[in-house]
Amino acid sequence: MKKFRDDFLWGGATAANQFEGAWDLDGKGPSISDMCTNGSHTNPKRLTTTIEPNTLYPSHEAIDFYHHYKEDIALFAEMGFKTFRFSINWTRIYPTGMEETPNEKGLEFYDNVINECVKYGIEPLITISHYEIPYALVEKYNGWYSREVIDCYVRYAKTLLDRYSDRVKYFLTFNEINSGTMPMGAVLSLGCVKGLNVAMNEIPDEPQIRYQGLHHQFIASALAVKYAHDNYPKVKMGDMNIFATMYPLTCNPDDVVGTQRAMQMMNWFCSDVQVRGEYPYYADRFFEEKGITIKKEAGDDEILKNGTVDFYTFSYYMSNCYSADPEKQAGKGNIIMGIPNPYLKASDWGWQIDPKGLRYSLNEIYSRYQIPLMVVENGLGAKDVLEEDGSVHDSYRIDYLRQHIEQMREAVADGVDLMGYTPWGCIDLVSASTGEMAKRYGFIYVKKYDDGTGDLSRSKKDSFDWYKKVIATNGEDL
Ligand code: BGP
DSSP: OOOOOTTOEEEEEOOHHHHOOOTTSTTOOOBGGGGBOOOOSSSOOBBOSSOOTTOOOHHHHTTOHHHHHHHHHHHHHHHTOSEEEEEOOHHHHSSSSOOSSOOHHHHHHHHHHHHHHHHTTOEEEEESOSSOOBHHHHHHHOGGGSTHHHHHHHHHHHHHHHHHTTTOOEEESSTTGGGGGSTTHHHHTTOOOTTOOOBGGGOOOOHHHHHHHHHHHHHHHHHHHHHHHHHOTTOEEEEEEEOOOEEESSSOHHHHHHHHHHHIIIIIHHHHHHHHSSOOTTHHHHHHHHTOOOOOOTTHHHHHHTTOOSEEEEEOOOOEEEOSOGGGOOBOSSSOBOBOOTTOOBOTTOOBOOHHHHHHHHHHHHHHHOSOEEEEEOOOOBOOOOOTTSOOOOHHHHHHHHHHHHHHHHHHHHTOOEEEEOOBTSBOOOOTTTOOSSSBOOSEEEOOOTTSOOOOOEEEOHHHHHHHHHHHTTTSOO
C-alpha cells in the first residue's frame, strides 16, 4: 500500500495579518484586516471605516512575528518542518496597492524570513494574498468589484515572483478564494465593502458584486500563474479553497440533489475555474437563477485557459449537512452555513470534527482534478490553559490532528497524490473570524491575550513534541 511520499511536505501555516503585527511599521499601509475591530465569541468583530487608535485589535500587534521571526522559525525547525506556509502582506510591498514601485523595506522583511527558512532547509510556501487587500483599494474601487484591481494585484504578484522565486518554489494566488461565494468573504477576501460599517455577520448578501469580484480574482490569478510559468519554470502555482464537504441530511432525493448543487457552487466552482481554466457547465443556470450577470472582457476566456494552477490546496476544518427543508438550515462555522451532523462532535466554536470527511474530500477532489493536492490548513481552535510551569497539555489537539493524519494516510493508500500537510496556526495567532487570541491552534503557545496583556513569550505545548515525532517518522508514528 502506498505511504506518504519521502519528500512529503510536513509543516505549518500562518497568515501575515493574523500574526505579524507591526501593522504600520516600515512604510506598511493599512489593509482591510487592519480596519477590523477586536471581536469575541459573542461579539463579532466589526469592519470600521476609520482606524481608531484606541480600538484594541490584536492583529495590529498580533504575536509580533515581525520581530520574532528568527525565534519562531527556529522552533519550526526544531519540530522538523519541511515547509512553512506564510503570506506576504500586500500593503508592506505596495502600501496603497497603487504605487508604481514597491516598498523596499517590506521586500527586505520577507527576504529575511525566506532566508531564515532556507537556512534550516524549510521550503517556503507563500500565499500571495490572504485576507488583506489594501484598504486604499477598498475606498477607491470597492475592492475586487472593480477591474482596475487586477492590474494592482498582477504588479504585486510579479514583484514577489521576480524577487523571491530564486528561493521559493510554491506560491498560492489567493487564500480560500471560494470564501467570496459567501457574504462574509465580501469583506476579508474581496474587500467589496466600501462605506460599510458593520459586524462581520451582518454583511449584506450581494451575489452580483461578489461573483463579479471573483471573476476579477480569477483573471488576476491566471495572469500571475501565466507570468510564473513563462518566467520561472521551476515555480509551482497553486489555488487555495475552503473545502467543507456537505452530506445530505437524509436520503430524501431533495436533500441529495440540493447537496450536489450546494457543493457545486460552494466547494467546486472556484477550483473548476482555476484548475480547468473555464467556468463550469452548471454556473450559467446558477447565475440566471440569482440574476447575476458577469461582465467579461474579450480575451478573458483565453486568460483563464492559459493560467491554470499546478496543484490544488485547501483548508479542511469541518463537514456540514445539507437539508432542502429551509426550517432546518442553521448558521455554523466561521463563514460556512450548515446543519449539525448527529454523528459528529463539534469544537467549542461549533465546527464539526470529521476526520473521515477529510479522506472522503481528498478522494473527491483528486478524482475530479488528478493533480497533486495539499492540505494547507487543518486544526482545532481551542481555549488552551497555560500551566504555571509553562506547559500546555493539549491532548485534545493531538487527538484531532492524529485522527486527521490517519485519514490522510488512508487517502494516500487509496491512491491520492498528496504533497503535504500544514496545520493551521502552527504558532498561536489571531482568529480570522472572531479577531480573538483566545481561539488557539498552535503547537507553540504565545503569551498574548485579548485585553492586550501578555509578554509575547513562546512556550511548547505537548503537541509540539508529538508533531516532531510525526514528522520524524514521516507520519508512521502517530
Ligand atoms: C481559515 C482562514 C485562516 C484561519 C482559519 C481558522 O478560514 O484561512 O485565516 O484563521 O480559517 O479560522 P478562525 O481563525 O476563524 O478560527
